[in-house]
Amino acid sequence: MTSKSAAAAARATVYGYPRQGPDRELKKAVEGYWKRRVGADALRDTARDLRRANWRRLAEAGVDEVPTGDFSYYDHVLDTSVMVGAIPDRHRTAVETDTLDGYFAMARGTQDVAPLEMTKWFDTNYHYLVPELGPDTVFTADSGKQVAELTEALALGLTARPVLVGPVTYLLLAKPAPGVDADFEPLALLERLLPVYAEVLADLRAAGAQWVQLDEPALVQDRTPAELDAAARAYGALGSLTDRPKVLVASYFDRLGEALPVLAKAPVEGLGLDFTGPAAANLDGLAAVGGLPGKRLVAGVVDGRNIWINDYEKSLATLGTLLGLAGTVDVAPSCSLLHVPLDATAERDIDPQIARWLAFAHQKTAETVTLARGLSGGTGAIAAELAANRADLASRAGSALTHDPAVRARTSTVTEADGRRSQPYGERAPAQRARLRLPLLPTTTIGSFPQTTEVRTARADLRAGRVDTEGYEERIKAEIREVIAFQEKAGIDVLVHGEAERNDMVQYFAEQLTGYLATQHGWVQSYGTRYVRPPVLAGDISRPKPMTVRWTAYAQSLTDRPVKGMLTGPVTMLAWSFVRDDQPLAQTARQVALALRDEVDDLEAAGTSVIQVDEPALRETLPLRAADRAAYLDWATESFRLTTAGVRPDTQIHTHMCYAEFGDILQAIDDLDADVISLEAARSHMRVADELAAAGYPREVGPGVYDIHSPRVPSAEEAAALLRKGLAAIAPERLWVNPDCGLKTRGWTETRQSLENLVEAARTVRTQV
Numbered sequence: 001m002t003s004k005s006a007a008a009a010a011r012a013t014v015y016g017y018p019r020q021g022p023d024r025e026l027k028k029a030v031e032g033y034w035k036r037r038v039g040a041d042a043l044r045d046t047a048r049d050l051r052r053a054n055w056r057r058l059a060e061a062g063v064d065e066v067p068t069g070d071f072s073y074y075d076h077v078l079d080t081s082v083m084v085g086a087i088p089d090r091h092r093t094a095v096e097t098d099t100l101d102g103y104f105a106m107a108r109g110t111q112d113v114a115p116l117e118m119t120k121w122f123d124t125n126y127h128y129l130v131p132e133l134g135p136d137t138v139f140t141a142d143s144g145k146q147v148a149e150l151t152e153a154l155a156l157g158l159t160a161r162p163v164l165v166g167p168v169t170y171l172l173l174a175k176p177a178p179g180v181d182a183d184f185e186p187l188a189l190l191e192r193l194l195p196v197y198a199e200v201l202a203d204l205r206a207a208g209a210q211w212v213q214l215d216e217p218a219l220v221q222d223r224t225p226a227e228l229d230a231a232a233r234a235y236g237a238l239g240s241l242t243d244r245p246k247v248l249v250a251s252y253f254d255r256l257g258e259a260l261p262v263l264a265k266a267p268v269e270g271l272g273l274d275f276t277g278p279a280a281a282n283l284d285g286l287a288a289v290g291g292l293p294g295k296r297l298v299a300g301v302v303d304g305r306n307i308w309i310n311d312y313e314k315s316l317a318t319l320g321t322l323l324g325l326a327g328t329v330d331v332a333p334s335c336s337l338l339h340v341p342l343d344a345t346a347e348r349d350i351d352p353q354i355a356r357w358l359a360f361a362h363q364k365t366a367e368t369v370t371l372a373r374g375l376s377g378g379t380g381a382i383a384a385e386l387a388a389n390r391a392d393l394a395s396r397a398g399s400a401l402t403h404d405p406a407v408r409a410r411t412s413t414v415t416e417a418d419g420r421r422s423q424p425y426g427e428r429a430p431a432q433r434a435r436l437r438l439p440l441l442p443t444t445t446i447g448s449f450p451q452t453t454e455v456r457t458a459r460a461d462l463r464a465g466r467v468d469t470e471g472y473e474e475r476i477k478a479e480i481r482e483v484i485a486f487q488e489k490a491g492i493d494v495l496v497h498g499e500a501e502r503n504d505m506v507q508y509f510a511e512q513l514t515g516y517l518a519t520q521h522g523w524v525q526s527y528g529t530r531y532v533r534p535p536v537l538a539g540d541i542s543r544p545k546p547m548t549v550r551w552t553a554y555a556q557s558l559t560d561r562p563v564k565g566m567l568t569g570p571v572t573m574l575a576w577s578f579v580r581d582d583q584p585l586a587q588t589a590r591q592v593a594l595a596l597r598d599e600v601d602d603l604e605a606a607g608t609s610v611i612q613v614d615e616p617a618l619r620e621t622l623p624l625r626a627a628d629r630a631a632y633l634d635w636a637t638e639s640f641r642l643t644t645a646g647v648r649p650d651t652q653i654h655t656h657m658c659y660a661e662f663g664d665i666l667q668a669i670d671d672l673d674a675d676v677i678s679l680e681a682a683r684s685h686m687r688v689a690d691e692l693a694a695a696g697y698p699r700e701v702g703p704g705v706y707d708i709h710s711p712r713v714p715s716a717e718e719a720a721a722l723l724r725k726g727l728a729a730i731a732p733e734r735l736w737v738n739p740d741c742g743l744k745t746r747g748w749t750e751t752r753q754s755l756e757n758l759v760e761a762a763r764t765v766r767t768q769v
């Protein structure tokens with residue numbers, strides 16, 4: 001591509017890049033700063049070097065326009081709050097005293113003030129800090145960070161496009177500040193916010209921005225007419241400004257739907273649309289509005305959230321169709337590459353043949369550039385890349401990893417009956433009662449006990465070869481003995497083995513299932529300086545041998561009380577992994593379910609009378625658009641039932657979920673057909689119990705009475721009061737007593753006291769029903 005034809009040619013761009021650096025340098029610098037081991041200047045230098053390295057790499061890879069402002073010390077939504085001056089009153093002094101420390105105070109809190117609340121960024125595993133707004137919020141523009149980063153990139157001689165969270169999404173992500181009426185709608189502040197954006201846009205133009213990108217992912221969700229109208233007003237107003245760069249409104253994670261005509265009509269110069277997964281419906285949407293004549297379309301054809309190579313032919317076909325539908329068509333990943341790891345070539349432990357199927361941020365960048373070249377110059381311009389891509393896709397499709405005949409044969413013969421218990425709940429419950437002989441209001445825990453330094457050290461020692469498997473297992477057994485002894489002494493009714501052997505509730509199983517791969521460097525930001533390394537569900541899933549049975553059996557050998565078997569459910573196994581994209585999720589879930597079903601059956605055969613299958617992710621993978629939810633919940637609940645339905649009627653199946661907001665999946669919870677469900681409830685004052693009761697949920701429920709998210713020890717009176725609230729909604733025969741979630745992040749001292757109080761509360765309330 002010569003520089004002359006480049007002006008008319010398709011450009012390659014990205015919306016954002018992983019911030020951490022190849023060796024997670026940012027994490028180290030930020031955490032070092034918190035510990036006062038790294039000075040503010042050193043932190044700033046590290047950050048600047050990382051930004052520059054990213055831009056240089058993007059430019060060298062052939063990206064025509066690099067993003068700026070997507071970098072963050074902690075979170076880009078928090079950065080937006082700073083940009084618009086939405087600093088909560090309780091953090092003002094800190095921010096005024098020291099910008100950086102104030103910033104981190106908002107993110108993490110201090111001894112004296114609570115941080116902003118954190119929540120999931122749409123349906124990703126990234127978490128942002130929720131803006132707190134109210135009728136008294138006064139916005140003020142602070143374009144400093146945006147201007148500085150743009151200036152840095154321009155100084156490198158690059159074409160750069162600042163990326164900002166758009167005003168509509170920003171307000172839709174916000175919540176009423178503490179003390180503000182819960183009915184307050186932050187979107188009511190739009191007219192107050194727009195002048196601040198206008199000021200920032202003017203500053204960016206003055207600093208040399210040709211284009212600016214405003215991200216509006218909230219517009220891919222179902223939106224009310226009033227919200228769509230707000231979007232029309234926002235972009236009508238911003239578009240009419242004279243002193244501004246050209247505006248690209250970017251959307252991602254799903255289709256724009258009814259927001260597409262709104263944005264297509266707005267007086268802005270460009271639109272970014274996602275064309276992957278369910279967002280492929282944008283293609284029809286675009287045709288329906290008559291395209292974007294004269295405008296710039298940025299086409300997200302490279303999946304920015306998953307780690308598989310692109311299908312070039314398919315993408316080029318999409319891009320070819322789009323050519324007729326806009327003034328110019330540029331190519332991009334579907335969303336910021338923040339959600340994928342940095343570099344697949346760093347994965348030296350993965351079979352090189354298989355590693356060729358992987359595309360992390362660097363590889364996705366190269367794919368984007370290749371597709372832009374293919375779009376401009378025709379397939380001849382990328383003949384070699386196309387051939388290699390075809391070969392890699394063929395190797396993936398024909399591989400024994402992705403196509404295991406035994407797994408395929410088994411999944412294809414699954415019937416509806418396989419997902420149905422042999423008796424309905426009403427008949428199972430008395431059988432379980434007779435077998436388990438539990439008191440009223442039985443006490444239990446969610447599974448994990450504190451992960452002590454000893455356990456973590458033992459695991460590190462095993463990995464480093466400092467201890468052999470036998471020595472490691474002895475360590476785990478000692479831990480199990482301690483956990484069982486404590487629970488017996490405390491008087492808990494249904495015991496657990498404590499999950500000491502698990503590094504993580506998904507990774508532990510992924511490591512033992514055939515079809516999963518582990519990465520060495522596949523870190524993605526979960527929030528702030530927290531990174532996770534999701535396993536890769538790459539192939540057909542099978543279970544070569546039992547995964548948990550010996551630990552549960554060992555624990556059971558130490559006590560006469562029932563020990564609960566503990567597994568991670570199929571939906572969560574998918575949600576917290578990178579999942580193969582070459583077959584429907586339903587199919588993958590079914591394979592995982594069958595593998596887990598074998599484990600459930602083996603646990604039962606080993607004498608386990610209570611088995612818990614955790615599904616904390618059931619709600620978080622709920623599709624963004626309501627229209628897609630029924631199909632999702634259908635396969636999600638089916639896979640849970642397939643996992644659990646093979647057991648005898650008198651074996652009790654528990655499930656667990658970690659959140660208090662689940663009004664929209666009540667029916668799905670019932671469809672799981674679990675005998676007992678435990679949920680988070682302590683902070684929401686047992687509201688879930690009321691909701692389940694109101695929905696007529698017929699089974700047993702354990703609404704948490706101990707908030708495990710804080711080291712605070714609840715008193716017995718407090719737990720008893722919560723239990724009484726639970727009893728107001730749920731009959732005593734159906735109410736369980738348990739904490740909100742697992743105890744692995746807690747210390748032993750507070751855990752001991754809290755569980756003793758929990759048992760005392762159950763005993764007290766039992767005498768009163």
Ligand code: GLN
Binds near residue numbers: 499614
């Ligand atoms: N059984 C798991 C534990 O106790 C459940 C964790 C979760 O729900 N996230 O740790």
Ligand code: ZN
Binds near residue numbers: 446656740742
């Ligand atoms: Zn939980």
